Amino acid sequence: MVAQKQNLRTIKASGSDARAWSGRQYPDGSFSIGAVPPEKKRKAEKEYDQDWRATHEIVEWSEKDASEYQGYSDKVAYRTKDDKIDRYLTGFNRPSELSHQKKRYGKNGITSYGKRQVRSGSALLERRYGKERLGFMTATLPSANHGLDAVELYYLAENWAKVTRRFCDELRRELERQQAPTEIICVTEIQEKRFRNRGEVAPHLHIVFVAKSAGRRWRWYMTAECITNIWNRTLRNFLGDDSQFTGSGGSVDVKRVRKSATRYISKYMSKGGKILSEIQEQGLESCLPSQWWSAYGGLRKIIKNNILNLTQKLIKKYLSGIQVGSPDIMWSRDISIELPDGAQSRVGVAGGVRHTAYERWTGIPWDSPIWE
Numbered sequence: 001m002v003a004q005k006q007n008l009r010t011i012k013a014s015g016s017d018a019r020a021w022s023g024r025q026y027p028d029g030s031f032s033i034g035a036v037p038p039e040k041k042r043k044a045e046k047e048y049d050q051d052w053r054a055t056h057e058i059v060e061w062s063e064k065d066a067s068e069y070q071g072y073s074d075k076v077a078y079r080t081k082d083d084k085i086d087r088y089l090t091g092f093n094r095p096s097e098l099s100h101q102k103k104r105y106g107k108n109g110i111t112s113y114g115k116r117q118v119r120s121g122s123a124l125l126e127r128r129y130g131k132e133r134l135g136f137m138t139a140t141l142p143s144a145n146h147g148l149d150a151v152e153l154y155y156l157a158e159n160w161a162k163v164t165r166r167f168c169d170e171l172r173r174e175l176e177r178q179q180a181p182t183e184i185i186c187v188t189e190i191q192e193k194r195f196r197n198r199g200e201v202a203p204h205l206h207i208v209f210v211a212k213s214a215g216r217r218w219r220w221y222m223t224a225e226c227i228t229n230i231w232n233r234t235l236r237n238f239l240g241d242d243s244q245f246t247g248s249g250g251s252v253d254v255k256r257v258r259k260s261a262t263r264y265i266s267k268y269m270s271k272g273g274k275i276l277s278e279i280q281e282q283g284l285e286s287c288l289p290s291q292w293w294s295a296y297g298g299l300r301k302i303i304k305n306n307i308l309n310l311t312q313k314l315i316k317k318y319l320s321g322i323q324v325g326s327p328d329i330m331w332s333r334d335i336s337i338e339l340p341d342g343a344q345s346r347v348g349v350a351g352g353v354r355h356t357a358y359e360r361w362t363g364i365p366w367d368s369p370i371w372e
Contacts, residue, residue, distance in 0.1 A: 023310035023318065026116060027303060027369060028123035028262055029358060033315055034335070034348035107285060109276055110187065110292035115269050118293050120303045121185035122208045122261040127369050129181065133218070134257040135211025136264045139167065139231050139250070140191070140204040146249025150200070152239055157201050157287035159238070160188065161294075164205060167234045168296050171209070171222075174230065178221040181210040183297035188289045189268045192275050201279055201287035206268045208261045211254065228252040305370045314361055321357075322349060328357035 023033035110118075125134060141156060142148045156163055164186065172182040186207040194202045212218045228251065236247040257264060279288060295303065310318070321329045332351030336344045355366040364370065 021312075021315050021319070023315050025308040025310055025314075025353075025358070025362060027120040027127070027306040028116075028352075029330075029355065030116075030119070030350065030352045031310070031318060032348065032350045033310070033318060035346075107276065107280060107288060110269055114187075114293045115266075117295065117300075117303060118185060118187050118265055118269060119262050120306070121183075121295050121299050122265050124299070124302060124306060124369050125183060125185065125208055125210065126257070126261045127367055128371060129210050129214075130367075131257045131259070131261055133210055133212045133214060134261050135209055135220075135254055136257055136261065137207040137209065137211075137227065138204060138253045139207070139227075140252070141202050142232075142235070142245070142249030142251075147244040147246045148249070149244065152243060152245060153200055153202065154287060156235065156238070157203055160203050160289045161291050163234065163238055164188070164294055166238060167205070167231060168207075168294065170230045170234055171207075171227070172296060174222055174226070175209070180213070180221040181297070183295075183299045183302070184209045185265070185293075185295050185299055187265055187269055187293045190275060190279070190288070195275055195279065199282075201284050203287075203289060206265055208257070208265050211256065224252060224254045227254060302369075302371060305372060306364075308362055308364075317361060318351075318353075319349070322351065328354055330354055 020036055021033050022036055023031060025031045141153065144150070144153075168184055168186065171184065175182045184207060186205055188203045188205060191200075191202045191204055194200050211222070212220055231252050232247050232250045235250055236243070236245055239245050276288065279285065318329070320326075322332045330352045332349055334346050335348035335350060336346050339345050353361070358364070359366050
C-alpha cells in the first residue's frame with residue numbers, strides 16, 4: 001500500500017501536479033529537481049524529536065574561560081534520563097571533558113556539495129570576466145631536497161586549511177595592489193604519485209582567479225615568479241624561524257584558461273581520491289584536509305545569490321523539455337530510489353541547460369550574473 005501511494009505521488013508529480021516538485025538552477029548551468037517529501041515523513045521526524053526530548057535531559061555547568069576577555073561560559077551536554085550523572089563524571093578531571101570528540105571531516109574527499117560550489121564559482125568567474133582573463137594555478141609543496149623534512153611536511157598537511165588561507169590572503173592583497181578583481185576559487189588534491197613513491201601525504205592547491213587585465217593591451221597582474229615567491233614565503237613564515245626550509249623549492253604553475261575554467265578545475269576534483277583509504281589505513285588521517293575547497297573575495301555569497309529556486313512554471317518547462325528531448329536540455333538523468341517491494345521510483349532529475357535557455361527562462365543574462 002505504501003509503495004502504491006509512493007508511485008501515485010511520483011506519477012502525479014511528473015504529470016499535471018507540478019506542485020509536488022521543487023528545484024534549483026545552479027550558476028554552472030546545471031539544475032536539480034526533486035519530489036517534495038511526503039507529509040507523513042515530516043510528521044515522523046517531528047515525532048522522533050519529541051521522543052528524543054522525552055528520553056534525554058540537559059546537563060549544564062559553568063566553566064572558567066581561558067580568554068582574558070570572558071568570565072565564565074556555559075557548557076551543555078546531553079544524557080539519557082535513566083543514566084546517572086556520576087557515570088559521566090567518572091574518569092574526567094573537569095567538566096569540559098564530557099563533550100564528545102569533534103567529528104573529523106574530509107576523510108572521504110570533497111563532497112558533492114563542495115564539487116557543486118567549486119563548479120559554480122569557476123563558472124561565475126568565467127561568466128563575469130570571460131575565460132580569456134582567467135588563470136589556472138597549481139601550487140605544490142617542496143620536497144626534502146629543499147630542507148623540508150618529513151615532520152614539517154606532516155605539519156603543513158595537518159594545517160593545510162591555514163596554509164591555504166594565508167596564501168590566498170597574500171594573493172588577494174597583491175591583486176588589490178594591482179587593482180584587479182580579488183575573487184578566488186580553489187580546490188585541494190592529494191598528489192598520488194608522491195604518496196606511492198615516497199609515502200608522503202602532500203596536498204597541492206588548484207586555483208582559478210582573474211589573472212589578466214581587460215582590453216586589447218592586456219597584461220598579467222602577477223608573474224609566475226611573483227606568485228612562486230608568495231607561495232614560498234607563506235610556507236617559510238608558517239613553519240617559523242626554527243625550520244631548515246630554505247624558502248624555495250615550492251613550485252607554482254600558472255597558465256591561462258583556453259577552453260573552460262569549470263572543466264579545468266573539475267578535472268582535479270576526481271583525482272587523488274583512490275588513495276584516501278590507503279592514507280587512513282597507514283594512520284595518516286590527520287594529514288587529509290578537513291576542507292577540500294575554499295572561496296575568497298566574497299565569492300561564497302555571490303554563488304549563493306546566483307542559485308535560483310525554480311518556480312513551478314519553470315519546473316514544468318524543464319520536465320517538459322526532458323520528456324520531449326528539447327535541445328535546450330544538454331543532458332539529464334533520473335534519480336530513483338528502491339521501494340520496499342523492489343520497484344524503482346523516480347524521485348528527482350538532474351541535468352544541464354544551454355546558456356541561451358538559461359537566459360530565456362530565468363531572465364538573467366549569462367554574461368552578467370548577479371554580483372553582490
